Amino acid sequence: MDEVPAGRTTATGQERGGLRRFLRRMTSSKAEMEAEELQQSTRAEEATPITACAARKRHCVAGTLRTVTLRPRGGAPALEAELYDGTDVINLVWLGRRKIAGIDPGRRLRAEGLVSLQDGRKVMFNPRYELRGGS
Template structure:
């Protein structure tokens, strides 16, 4: 008769193999599947944006502190022409799955490639105006297709 240690079911030792000679799954696949089925599309898109932003070495927008330089990445939700102090200013709302930051290019009416739905990476000084995070005249890179 085999020796079985207390609390370990028979046959569940470290040498046990599942199908195809692989160790049995820890239940992560089923858990992930069920979570994806129960999540809304917006939640799934936010998770994907967070994963993509992290892959690019960007700081999550929620972690961006005021008066500090950061690199952020995400998708442009809106792009509007909003005059500031009588001069034109192109304003875009960048969403990374955690929060939103406004990117403002002063003196610009249009920038090629800055369109809603476009993925973008931006770097600059973060400030807060009216409770919203803002980055003025950021250095940017367009990412992926729109």
């Protein structure tokens, strides 16, 4: 065991953990910190991390809308939103809709539905959703 000089004490596990968190915050980029916060809020919502969502399975996801666009699909309007939870993104698509009140970039959202893959991207069509705090 290492000897501690007189008048000095060793850091407890809790102090070292706090120091580690402080140093990580100081060296992390803003994007990394936001991703970590989103991941924590996803756990609090009891939602599945998007990175863990399997195709052809129903999942509940939560995160922040990055983009919202109107894209016609097969001649019909479709509102598309990209949801980010700190681990990955999923496209939420509402077929036949041009606008949905509250669906705006920066908005927190919880969505539930069947996950599918299109062109290698995760997509959820006509999900049930709940607007959460934010923008």
